[in-house]
Amino acid sequence: MGHSAAIWDYKAAVEITKDWNGIDQAVLGNPQGASARVSLHGGQVTSWRNEHGEELLFTSSKAIFKPPKAMRGGIPICFPQFGNCGSLEQHGFARNKIWMVDDNPPPLHPNDSQGKAFIDLLLKPSEDDLKFWPHSFEFRLRVSLATNADLMLISRIRNVNGKPFSFSFAYHTYLSVSDISEIRIEGLETLDYLDNLCRRERFTEQGDAVTFEAEQVDRVYLGSPNVIAVLDHEKKRTYLIRKEGLPDAVVWNPWEKKSKSMVDFGDEEYKQMLCVDGAAIEKPITLKPGEEWTGRLQLSVVPSSFCSDQLHL
Template identity: 45%
Template sequence: DHQMSKPETTTLRGELPGVKLAGSTGATAEVYTHGAHLASWKTADGVEQLFVSSDVVFKPPKAIRGGVPICFPQFSDFGPLGQHGFARNDTWEVTARTPTSVQMTLRSTPASKEKWPHDFVCVYEVMLGAGNHLKTTMSVTNAGTEPMTFTTALHTYFRCDDALAAKVTGLKGASYLDSLDGRVRREEVGDFVAFAGEVDRIYLSTSDALAVEDVAGSRSIRITKRNLPDAVVWNPWIEKSKATGDLGDDDYKKFVCVEVAAIETPVTLPAGERWECEQVLECVKHA
């Protein structure tokens, strides 16, 4: 076995282990080994860009409510597994790190193969970039002898000063499945998606340049995605926030989710092949 010592973890909020990244400009990020869950990203000015529930529960295997849960190998109920698969519920191994980046790895186990009968290696990397950039890459390798098929999403909760004034741009002209109406297919005709009620839509084959405009906070987050054709836009609104135990009753006002994803066309990976995707976030301040 290789003699390299295992990278150290530290104890993060909720008394769970993880890694804290720090950029030279003052930006920080926190990634839990539980779910390889990116739960904090602060830009150089110290402002938190991700939302975590006011009623968050840190009790593995329960997924952390907020930040960037990884949906793998299944998005939502698109398949036989439990909601969103199991990657967000499992403990990942820290396999590499620098002061500004961390790589975590999840491998198939006998237990995972009881749920999903495939040998796989999933590698997720979080990197603090120059300026107000944060990059995440994920690769999936089929380590078995049969093809395997999966759907996936990075379920990012973007913090907003006021979600009721927020807009998501870059989706005009895209088709979407409306999950609040039996996943009927519609076309986005608006210049932006706004939030005046519950929204739960799977936008298909979208532009790779999207943005969350936090109008009340005078800032926007630009989203650039690669190899993730779809994008889910979600806000639970009043009743679902109240009904969700680990979400504060007023939390719906504090975030919107834009989840870059591969859903409509699942990824089919032949034996021995590797698939990779990427999401880059950039915070832009408005005067």
């Protein structure tokens, strides 16, 4: 690369290119060689690679990359609903829309841009959207890649309506893992969760970690901590998920039977993926006219020697 981090030009570290469907995407880079890709279709992060070029997000080999369908993998954004209820399509419409590059976003905290390559995107409702969900909003999304390869997503949703509206939200994060049966999630023990496979009945997590054994898991953990760790024993690495403004955490793995029923998902691919989402689901967010909500997600990878006792640092 030839650039030292001190003189690294972060504007030059963002490139707008086209994907194979001719849709604009932003490619973010850092001096060490890590990268992230963000499609303007859905404002969806489609790739996050470390400095060795290893892909950290899962994308199905059978994913359908053509709008208006959201791609199976990466980090789709679920807004204004998570799940399937009411008149809207599953997980809302934000992940199926073409976003704009936002050249003049209102300022964020200086820390949100210092030493980071970033792209700002903007979604506003179309006339059609307003027929199905009659609320005017501005959804600003910043995706950034730091010098240490951390990936950060900051969503700001403003009510520009004359009346209040409510929404639920999730960053539907597909992590790439070596073998689902070797994975442990720490940080969710003792919490209550809603089980989507049991009509959203409420249970309490009994294990000292969440593990995966022979069946689908689809849960919303309530009031979850701001740091969750996903330990990949085989790869000797841990994903750290830090979140703000997102009280809930969704954990999903389709396992074998469900995998076979999804056209855009390989029959055996459940072994190499796990969704752990920062989310706001149980208590929808309500914005009065002029109010704004911010939800942040930061993804890091650390060696697994990193101990969960250090999560509070």
